[in-house]
Amino acid sequence: MIEIKDVSLWYKNFKALDHISTTILKGQTVVLCGPSGSGKSSLLRCINGLEHFQEGEIFIDGVSVQDPKTDIYQLRSTIGMVFQHFELYPHMTVMENITLAPIRVRKKSKKEAEEKAMELLEWVGIPEQALKYPEELSGGQKQRVAIARALAMEPKLMLFDEPTSALDPEMIKDVLDVMMNLAKEGMTMVVVTHEMGFAKAVADEIIFMNEGRIIEKGPAQSFFDNPKNERTRQFLSRILWQIDSRVKVKGSWN
Amino acid sequence: MIGLFSYHFDWSVLWRHPYGDLLIQGILTTFHLSFIAWVIAMGLGITMGVFRVMPFWLVRFIGVAFVQVFRNIPFLVQLFFWYFAAPLFLPTSAQKWLHEHLTHYSYWAGVVGLGIYTASRVAEHIRSGLLSIPQDQFRAAYSTGLTTLQTYRYVIVPYAFRIVLPPFTTEFLTCFKNSALTMTIGVMETTYTAYYIDSFTFHGLETTTAASLVYLSISLCIVIFMSFIEKRMLIPGMIVRGK
């Protein structure tokens, strides 16, 4: 579904992405991990055209992202994105946040959009928050609203940029549960995260990036049990120390 | 643009005797008036700014009152007050002395007025600068055993200085520009001189253009100075450019 061909990206003199090539199939859940500055978020933003890359091509179901003939707005409306800092519109209620794009882009009627919004809010578990303003919600609730907002456009692909990094530990579970359910329903997902427990349980494939390059890519199981690359091993040993030392709580992701 | 062709420009007005000398005098007056006022403003302003964050309510109140009063009254009104009204508070003997000995009374009234007005603005900048230092900086310093004085000297003051420098440079520029208002109480600074020469020669356009160049070049110098300072003093990650 997503074809990334030899993509390179420079910020002034800094090379953020270095000849990245990979393919992501429909229905897969792919986790992007790696140290800070490895380019994972940049790659994610290239997929839906929010970031302009200088070399290479990205195709979504055959449509080239950077082709000037491509209607990028139309393309973006088929891709949903969830951000680390939620980015809910603070001057609108939860309901208005979710219905803005369906009304303005898909030209749905207010009634239709609101019905769908309520369905989604129920699905993520917080229907009672519909008329509240974002500042009244907790972090975990905000992120679930953000997921509902992205799903309101009925996307065929969902991108997650460190969705739980800004959350209190107790709220991470709620958000990851929603993401797991989404994966179960067959959504194609690309997730940038440090939550290795989630990756182990839900991901089909894991891509490890470092300094703008893909170092290793493989099925989740073998990735953790038998990493091929030295750098990958190093990264995992550091990050897994944190997981092992976390208190084991029933039903948690650790 | 019809008028432009019937107007005869006479740029020699700018250097011809006696106008050239008048103009230079005026420009120098602007410079030293602004400078003295700025010195007053720094001293008084820093004091008042610090007052506002002290733990004693009376001291705080003095600081707040000072700032509120002198910021909410137009500078022109303050100038008039110092020039017309203030001497009347003094006993008649003192007034007589002032009249006889202080020949450039308007100049000094201008300096006092500009100094106090600018001081109230400086005090505000000091206050927001001090408030924006995170409490944890103090805690971190104390926890390593530094005394209060040492903390202020080695940690707080350098930190606050970097925060406060940009607003200070803009404030100096504002002070410099405000010196032009002292013309209303008769100080022969740049702007008044330009106006004055016009009343003799009717070539106000040339003189006001010259006056504009004076202010603009100082403004330019300040901007260059600021970017130079910012580059040298900027600590990576620290937001020097505040509100």
Next chain:
Amino acid sequence: MDLDVIIRNFEFIIGGLALTFQLALLTVVGGLFMGIVLAMARLSSRPWIYYPATLYIHFFRGLPLILVIFWLYFLFPVVIGRPMGAFSSAIISFIVFEAAYFAEIMRAGMQSVARGQALAAYSSGLTSYQTTYYVLLPQAFRNMVPSLINQTVIIFQDTSLAYVIGLREFLRRVNLVDAREVRSIELYLFAALVYFIICSTGSLISHRLEKKRVGRLFN
């Protein structure tokens, strides 16, 4: 303390306030319109729009208002061919000058909206125009309002400069009365008091609004 002087000349002095308010209002309206245009120009990526606007703003921010008033007062007759009235001269100078300050406030307001907001809006397929109109502008506006009110208070104070070209606004009238009656202390304290009340009210409103804003926008 002869407060009678104020009572006797009250009508005359207060009449000046009407003119002062008029000047302030016209300046704010004109300045805002011009300011929006300049701010948009400053945010443009086209150099032939960006540079003139930037030059304009730096020019007027580097000059004292009083000089701008004079400069335009001398310039207009040359350009138009006949002398210009004090009121129109004052208004045009004020608008042209304050627009530069409004423009900077508005530009800062626009830029203060978190970049992530624009990304979030684009990622759901909204166009540039839709993103600006529904997501960015409402937030930018809320951010700007305290500073805009502050600037309005400043404009109110600046109207006293119309004094220099003879306009009979509030301060000039106080000055005229003082010239006749020489009761400087009472008169200037009165003037100071009036300005103080009006301006501190304005500042208070702006302060309240600022507090509200900070409460809202923190995620």
